Amino acid sequence: MPELPEVETVRRGLDKVTLNQEITGGDVLLSRTIAYPLSNDEFLKGLQKNVIANWQRQGKYLLAQLSNCSYLGVHLRMTGQLLWVHPTALLHKHTRVRLFFGGDRELRFVDQRTFGQMWWVPPEKPIYSVITGLAKLGLDPFSAEFSGEYLAAKFSNSRRSIKAALLDQTIIAGIGNIYADEALFIAKIPPATLCNCLQIEQITALRAAIIQVLEASIAAGGTTFSDFLNVEGINGNYGGLAWVYNRTGNPCRICGTPIERIRLAGRSSHFCPHCQGKIYL
Numbered sequence: 001m002p003e004l005p006e007v008e009t010v011r012r013g014l015d016k017v018t019l020n021q022e023i024t025g026g027d028v029l030l031s032r033t034i035a036y037p038l039s040n041d042e043f044l045k046g047l048q049k050n051v052i053a054n055w056q057r058q059g060k061y062l063l064a065q066l067s068n069c070s071y072l073g074v075h076l077r078m079t080g081q082l083l084w085v086h087p088t089a090l091l092h093k094h095t096r097v098r099l100f101f102g103g104d105r106e107l108r109f110v111d112q113r114t115f116g117q118m119w120w121v122p123p124e125k126p127i128y129s130v131i132t133g134l135a136k137l138g139l140d141p142f143s144a145e146f147s148g149e150y151l152a153a154k155f156s157n158s159r160r161s162i163k164a165a166l167l168d169q170t171i172i173a174g175i176g177n178i179y180a181d182e183a184l185f186i187a188k189i190p191p192a193t194l195c196n197c198l199q200i201e202q203i204t205a206l207r208a209a210i211i212q213v214l215e216a217s218i219a220a221g222g223t224t225f226s227d228f229l230n231v232e233g234i235n236g237n238y239g240g241l242a243w244v245y246n247r248t249g250n251p252c253r254i255c256g257t258p259i260e261r262i263r264l265a266g267r268s269s270h271f272c273p274h275c276q277g278k279i280y281l
Helices: 004-018 040-047 132-136 148-155 162-166 177-186 200-219
Strands: 023-028 034-036 052-058 061-066 071-075 080-085 095-101 105-111 117-121 260-264 267-271
Touching (some): 004 052, 004 080, 004 105, 004 200, 071 080, 148 200, 177 267
Parallel strands (some): 034 117
Antiparallel strands (some): 071 117, 080 105, 095 105, 260 267
16 A cells, blocks of 8 residues: 555656646546546646646645646555546556646556545535545644654554554655655664553654654655556565565565564554564464
């Protein structure tokens, strides 16, 4: 699933190619991709003749502010891709929505697993009333409010694992399995550690590690292990730099100890038993 660095990579790519361009039309190939409004025709009519003013990211959501003060919202979910292509480009069999622009270009939403969603939010409606998941998001790791004190307050009374807490979008918006494992490695914290057992020094280190790994991945264009592509159809390169994620059995890049994998919070967790400490479940 695309996480914050992948979504931010797409946002920056969209900013480069779609700004100040008019949406001239479109085609919905899979109706359930459109979460709002219920009518595909209303969705396309709302977008038509609008110019994209800017793209924003909130957690894993992408929001395009349009010239009439309405919004186009996108969530890529597990396998969604936004591709900026020429209209004559071969139509991928998993293409769900096409948006046409002037200058013989179009934006295609390709989604193999079909969990991705798109919204058109009319000017008169509050965006949080339509894209309701936005109201539930925790802090963005790059926000000024994202501090050690904030995390300490969230963790102090929780007896769940720190790995589970990092995956909770109501605490930190945008982190998924990849960057939770990577941040915990950098902070030298075993993923099964209970939140309320963390010391303030560990929480401070974890906050810094989260920002460090997200910045590194954005600089590498995100991570591609299966489906992620940027708007030009190019893979992300962070996967080759990963410390622990998807490296089970490979030597730790710091100490050489084989990376281990356990099941935690319903997800695979990768860690170094030497650098982070052995886990006892």
